[in-house]
Amino acid sequence: MDPILQVADLSISFRTEEGLITPIQGVGFEVGRGRTLGLVGESGSGKSVTTKALMRLLPGNARIDPASRIRYRAKSGEWIEVHTLRDGARALRRLRGGEIGMIFQEPMASFSPVYTVGNQMVESIRLHTPLNRREARALAIEMLVKVGLSNPGQRIDQYAHELSGGMRQRAMIALALAAGPALLIADEPTTALDVTIQAQVLDLMRDLQRDLGMSMIFITHDLGVIAQIAQDVAVMYLGTIVERGPVREVLKSPQHPYTRGLLRAIPSLDRLDKRLSPVPGDIPSPSERPAGCPFHTRCAEAIAGVCDRIPPAETVLGPDRSARCHLLAQPGRATA
Amino acid sequence: MSDTLIEVRGLEVAFPLREKKLFGARTRLLRAVDGVTFDIRRGETLGLVGESGSGKTTVGRAILRAIDPTGGEVIFHTRGGDIDLAHADEHQLQKLRSRLGMVFPGRSATGSVGLHSLSGEALRLFRPRMSLVFQDPYSSLNPRMTVRDIIAEPLVAAGLMRDREQIDARVREIAARCKLNLEHLRRFPHAFSGGQRQRICIARALVAKPDFVVCDESVSALDVSIQAEIVNLLKDLQEELGVAFLFIAHDLSVVAQISHRVAVMYVGAFMEYAPVRKLFFTPRHPYTHALLSAVPVVDPDADYRPIRLPGEIPNPLALPSGCRFHTRCPFAKERCRAEVPAWREIAPEHYVACHFAEDFDFARPAPAPG
Numbered sequence: 001m002d003p004i005l006q007v008a009d010l011s012i013s014f015r016t017e018e019g020l021i022t023p024i025q026g027v028g029f030e031v032g033r034g035r036t037l038g039l040v041g042e043s044g045s046g047k048s049v050t051t052k053a054l055m056r057l058l059p060g061n062a063r064i065d066p067a068s069r070i071r072y073r074a075k076s077g078e079w080i081e082v083h084t085l086r087d088g089a090r091a092l093r094r095l096r097g098g099e100i101g102m103i104f105q106e107p108m109a110s111f112s113p114v115y116t117v118g119n120q121m122v123e124s125i126r127l128h129t130p131l132n133r134r135e136a137r138a139l140a141i142e143m144l145v146k147v148g149l150s151n152p153g154q155r156i157d158q159y160a161h162e163l164s165g166g167m168r169q170r171a172m173i174a175l176a177l178a179a180g181p182a183l184l185i186a187d188e189p190t191t192a193l194d195v196t197i198q199a200q201v202l203d204l205m206r207d208l209q210r211d212l213g214m215s216m217i218f219i220t221h222d223l224g225v226i227a228q229i230a231q232d233v234a235v236m237y238l239g240t241i242v243e244r245g246p247v248r249e250v251l252k253s254p255q256h257p258y259t260r261g262l263l264r265a266i267p268s269l270d271r272l273d274k275r276l277s278p279v280p281g282d283i284p285s286p287s288e289r290p291a292g293c294p295f296h297t298r299c300a301e302a303i304a305g306v307c308d309r310i311p312p313a314e315t316v317l318g319p320d321r322s323a324r325c326h327l328l329a330q331p332g333r334a335t336a
Numbered sequence: 337m338s339d340t341l342i343e344v345r346g347l348e349v350a351f352p353l354r355e356k357k358l359f360g361a362r363t364r365l366l367r368a369v370d371g372v373t374f375d376i377r378r379g380e381t382l383g384l385v386g387e388s389g390s391g392k393t394t395v396g397r398a399i400l401r402a403i404d405p406t407g408g409e410v411i412f413h414t415r416g417g418d419i420d421l422a423h424a425d426e427h428q429l430q431k432l433r434s435r436l437g438m439v440f441p442g443r444s445a446t447g448s449v450g451l452h453s454l455s456g457e458a459l460r461l462f463r464p465r466m467s468l469v470f471q472d473p474y475s476s477l478n479p480r481m482t483v484r485d486i487i488a489e490p491l492v493a494a495g496l497m498r499d500r501e502q503i504d505a506r507v508r509e510i511a512a513r514c515k516l517n518l519e520h521l522r523r524f525p526h527a528f529s530g531g532q533r534q535r536i537c538i539a540r541a542l543v544a545k546p547d548f549v550v551c552d553e554s555v556s557a558l559d560v561s562i563q564a565e566i567v568n569l570l571k572d573l574q575e576e577l578g579v580a581f582l583f584i585a586h587d588l589s590v591v592a593q594i595s596h597r598v599a600v601m602y603v604g605a606f607m608e609y610a611p612v613r614k615l616f617f618t619p620r621h622p623y624t625h626a627l628l629s630a631v632p633v634v635d636p637d638a639d640y641r642p643i644r645l646p647g648e649i650p651n652p653l654a655l656p657s658g659c660r661f662h663t664r665c666p667f668a669k670e671r672c673r674a675e676v677p678a679w680r681e682i683a684p685e686h687y688v689a690c691h692f693a694e695d696f697d698f699a700r701p702a703p704a705p706g
Contacts, residue, residue: 042559043530164648165388194387194586195630199642202632221559224632228640248636265564266634267589269616275571276564276593282529283559 001032001320004073004183004215005054011065012046012053016287022065023286024049024239030320031183031232033073036209036216038230038247040223040262042283046239047219051185054217055096056082074099075182098128101181105188107172111160117144117171118156121178128179143174146211147204166197170204177208184209187219202229223266227251232320235259238283238294245321255323257299293326301327340413341547341580342376342399348407349391349398353653366652368394370604371408373679376548379574381581383595383612385588385627389649390601392584396550399582412548469534469541469554476537477525483536484521487511490544506543513573514539531562535569542573550582555590567594588631592616597685600624603652603660606679610686617700620682620693622665628700659691667692 012024024046031037039047052058054070070082072095080099085092104110111120121140125131131139137156144152147170160168169189176184186205190198206229209216218229226233227247234244235258243256254260261279281298284290290297296307306326315328349369354361369391376382384392397403399410477486487507491497497506508518514535525533534554541549551570555563567590574581585591591598592612599609600623608621619625630642645664650656656663662672669692677689690696 042561166648195588195627195632196387196642196645198632199630200644203642222632223560224634227634227636227638228632251634251636262560263634265561267564267567267593268634269589269592272592272612272616276567278564278568279561282531282562 001030001035003030004033005031005217006069006071007050007054008069009065010050010053010068010070012049012058012068013063013065014059015061015063018287021287022239022289024053025289027236027239027241028314029234029241029244031215031217033215034209034213035232036218036230038226038233039217039219039236040221040226040233041236042221044238044283044286045236046286047236048187049239050236051102051187051217051219054082054185055100055102056085056087056092057096072099072183094128097124097176097179097181099181100183100185101176101179102185102187103172103176103189105191107165107168108160110172110175111168113159113161116157116159117163117175121156121175124175125178140174140178143178144171146177146208147171147174148200149174165193166200169193169197169201173201173204173208177212177214180212181214183215183217185217185219188221189218190225191220191222198225205229223251223262235262238289239286240294240324242295242325243323245317249318249321255317255328256295256325257301257327258295259323261298293324303327339377339379340375341378342413343411344372344374344376344395344399344408345411346371346373346408347395347398347405347410349394349403350406364653367604367655368652369398369405370655372599372601372606373408374599374606374609376580376582377596378547379578379580380596381570381574381583381594383591383598384582384584384601385586385591385598386601387586387649389603389652391604392601393552395601396552396582396584399548400550469537469549469551477533479524479526482522482524483511483516483528486525486536487521487539487543490540494544496544507539510539510543513576514542514569529562530558531565534558534562534566538566538569538573542577542579545577546579548580548582550584552584553586554583556585556587563590570594588616588627600627603650603655605660606687606689607661608686608688608690610683610688614683614686619698620686620688620696621690622667622696622698623661625696625698626666659689667696 008028010024010027011022013020013022027050029037041047053064064083068083072080072082074080080091080095082095111117118137118140121143122133122136125136125139141152141156144155149155149167149170155163160171163171190201193201202225208214220226230247232245233247233250234241235256237258243250243254243259250259254263264277265279267276279298284297292309293307293312296302299307302308303326312324312326314322314324316322347369348367348371350365350367352363353366354363372395384395386392394403398405484507487510488503491503491506497503507521511518511521516535516539525536528536555566558566570581571594573579583591583594595612597611598615600607600621602623608615608619608624615624616628619628626643626645633640643666647664650660650663658674659672659677662668665672671691675691677691679687679689682688682693
């Protein structure tokens, strides 16, 4: 894999009223150039916090552990050590938008209600490119065409609230792509959409990625979406990546009990008469992270005295494929 | 028809929209629900799917009379039975109040009540028989009330129970059925996770022993594992209590899992309505087929080819002529532009609104039952 982003030993702590909590512990993954990494996990698993850290967008009470490393390969080819950048550094401003773009579940969060779609796109383009206003506007219209908005010459002068849900989502993607980022972080971009619109947006993102040679991190809790858009997947549980690898392998032969549990919980048309099988129990709060393996409190296969004590190390299962589970370190018990 | 609980006949909900014009103003009608007909049986779950803006939520609210219908009928069949009012004690009367409320307008000879014509006091007394579970378990719980008071509220509001101990007993019973920790009843909702809050909402909806509950996107915001838990819980509760659900959702695989029958809605009208297996494995309407094809499949080797529907959902203020789906239908013909398709029963219990339903073979391999 030719990586554009490398994250290793990422830990993030927050000062809260209940004291210091560390919701992200030892996260490591890579994003390959031109590939899409799907980041899956339940609410509270730390998906969004992790990706915010990549752009250094964490709130003031957050602290990235000094041992963490976030390396991003800029369009110029040089590696940027994101974790070492000072807040407010020029390189950080270039990184946000120009190198790494971001889109969210709620498009209205990306658009200001008092500026037109075009104003905001032109502003972003001019911040990150040497283009003048007229050229920037032409590029913005071109982006709106690319995302499949009908009537782009007219839409560009509209406000986000004047667009329908699907169009707004497209406009937000155009806004994020306007400055030509090499990596796009998409945080649940299709979760609030109807299936028909979701299929269109997924299609669009796949095409754009191919045409622009862009890399993507796609955050979702929907493994069906992951299967359709990502090449690689990382499964997060309580601030730790418990399993990662190529999508096909992870979905076809999951090695971590949590991944298996998630897959079993999905309703399927092939099992209409069977009861659904939820993963038992609730995800613990980040301030009550269990000792040992974070998943042991809900794991039917947990080994007493081991899983509740020792955090499992990463077991390498193949090229770019690994999982953190004690069962894997004990041959013969892993296929349960 | 003995097991029919609710009959909906030609239900219409229209909202007047005032538009300022150069000369004066004009009022146009937005037909959010444009004449739908269906029924819900005792103890069954009817799934209602469709894209945002199709009118699913409005149908649910109109049945509960949270919104006033502008046309059609909603008939609620009560279990008749002879009740000697003269000799009922205070406690019995109290329990009967909710049923007595319905004796007022619209009462038909069979002991049915036309919900669409109820008003004011009668409606308030009637409400506990029906209930609603919302999508967002965060905004639908009052943060200043304890869980016990939240669950007890429908009993108190309808005056079904006055005695504190009696209310406590009922709250504890339903909370236990909803697998809530009874020691948590004195806490406030902020202490609970999304899944637990949704259990509280369900307990509140069921505490007055309603015959019918509307679940509006009740599991849509939940993680897949918690969603599975809530779906299982709703099925168990249905079996134990015999309650009927109208389950409104945009996630088709969840709807398939929980529903006995399913209706597909598009811009205010039903396109198709059938028992769950028929709808999912032998759909007859091109819109149903397109919706099903767009559901992402977890199997990376599966043949996933969503059907592209061109264009956008039409504006309900400017509905297309003929079939309202023709502007996006891949199979639309001249007749579809000209003529509104009839709502017809194409096979037993399988209803569809499409001129050419017989011509389509959208069948997909169905797994063997069990």
